[in-house]
Amino acid sequence: MARNTSIPADTSAPPITALLARFTATHPSRGWSDAVEREAQRTFYNWLGCAIGAARHEAAEAAVAAVQVLQPAPQATVLGRNERVDIASAALVNGISSHTFDFDDTHLKTIIHPAGPVASAVLALAEKNGQGGRAVLDALVLGIDVACRVGNTMYPDHYDRGWHITGSTGMLGAAAGCARLLGLDAHRTAMALGIAASQPVGVREQFGTMTKPFHPGGAARAGLMSALLAQAGFTASPRALEAPRGFVQVVSDKRAWHEVTDELGERFEISFNSYKPFACGIVIHPSIDAATQLRERGVTPGQVERIELRVHSLVLELTGKREPRDGLQGKFSVYHGVAAGLVYGRAGEDEFSDAVVNDPAMVALRARVQATVDDSIDEEAVHMTAVLKDGARIEVRVDHAIGSLQRPLSDAQLQAKFESLVTPVLGAARAAEITAACGRIAGLADMRQLTALCRPGA
Structure with a gap:
């Protein structure tokens, strides 16, 4: 039928x-x-x-x-x-x-x-x-x-x-x-x-x-x-x-x-x-960006009573894990992303390790992050308010996070990201060799010239 x-x-x-x-x-x-x-x-x-x-x-x-x-x-x-x-x-x-x-x-x-x-x-x-x-x-x-x-x-x-x-x-x-x-x-x-x-x-x-x-x-x-x-x-x-x-x-x-x-x-x-400048789901990036801006303005975790987020519904649909248990789950927690941005001023792979996700101080700070859906806010944006223990309120609005088309990573920033990833695996000298080879990639006669550099024992 x-x-x-x-x-x-x-x-x-x-x-x-x-x-x-x-x-x-x-x-x-x-x-x-x-x-x-x-x-x-x-x-x-x-x-x-x-x-x-x-x-x-x-x-x-x-x-x-x-x-x-x-x-x-x-x-x-x-x-x-x-x-x-x-x-x-x-x-x-x-x-x-x-x-x-x-x-x-x-x-x-x-x-x-x-x-x-x-x-x-x-x-x-x-x-x-x-x-x-x-x-x-x-x-x-x-x-x-x-x-x-x-x-x-x-x-x-x-x-x-x-x-x-x-x-x-x-x-x-x-x-x-x-x-x-x-x-x-x-x-x-x-x-x-x-x-x-x-x-x-x-x-x-x-x-x-x-x-x-x-x-x-x-x-x-x-x-x-x-x-x-x-x-x-x-x-x-x-x-x-x-x-x-x-x-x-x-x-x-x-x-x-x-x-x-x-x-x-x-x-x-x-x-x-x-x-990406941050090692997690893309919809968290505006919130991490805002949290790093709070840190740059002198806000410390100890001063924070709570952090209020207004975000598009997709943010919580994709990254609404309130209590991540490991690094992979942390990548889908806007609450952890905000905590990492405020504590470390960055959110690379180290900030999404199992140890950092389960750090009691991070767990406590995540609990002070409150997220509310507001679909008048774009998926690429966030409105963040830090409510401090002395009653002060500090607001940050991010319409386009660092790494977006409107605020793209420079070549220097992309290289710094590459080196931070490759150096722990292959060493700084090899990372530099690979960077140089990628810079002339269109002229490489055989890609095995590049892949050989990407093996530790080469």
Whole structure:
């Protein structure tokens, strides 16, 4: 028996699978502005630092142990570690580690973290094939464009249903990027996208656990395998994205097809990428920014009677954990973020360690943070009031946090972030070498020149 649906199927959708495939396969190398090229380099550099930084995290340790059960061939580097594994496993593990600290890039229009799935897949493939930096940057820009354009088409409905949009669009970006590296024609690229469309990864219930960073890793592996299958002649529906029972219409009631087609090949979504200064969910960043401003104005935890926040409802929906029990849960607690900002003046990975989250002083300060929903306030904003024990009230309003498109991290700030992540794993000298190599990435003839630097024993 046929069942009714709330939104009728759209039988007149444009052929976005074919359009995106042709775009991916035929767009000229370096066919964009200097500004887009700069963001591609910054995106890769930021992703690499995040992946190396978490190389020794227990999530990375578990992932490496799991893939080694498969006895993988040593085809590609696990960043920040001495192990080399097959390219699918490298895509998985590097995707996991790049998102473990929740410190990676964010396409703010959709809250997609686009580099994790795409860069993890294309670097593994490029390393195996000995391809150069120019090809990797091309694949990164085009793969991110595919993922984010499809995300634009569905957001926020798809996200509000509970999908983790980084994983559930990332497999498309990874498939596109790898198809580009493999030199697939438009038809086989469409097949790669079609295969990937049957593999969306991730639901938001997993936030605060190791399975959240699994999502970009799983998407990277799925996209890579989709491209390899298509290269070998495996087939899929040529309308896998737009058909009435295709990916977009199955997982979303919003179907803004023009988001795929508008200015395709002229406007690149990587231009709207941002880089986190704080190692946690993006919606906490305005509150941390405000708390650090309180600290800069001389407010100390001992003076505080309470801190009042007015935030958009999404902030508490995503990061409303009042009593986080470990570092991963702390990344989804606006209360802990505020406490970290006030106590430390920063919120890097150290401030989200298990020890800091469970520090009695931090627990006590979190209890004095009160958050109220006010949907007249934008998702990117916060209104904070510190009520002091002497009765004084100090207000801070943040409309756009540091790291946003309106207040982007400078190259120097991005380098400082990279060094803070990589130095504990590989040492300061190696971090400097990797920075220099990333600065000339477009001219690298073989990406193995870079990945060799990313192994401790190299």
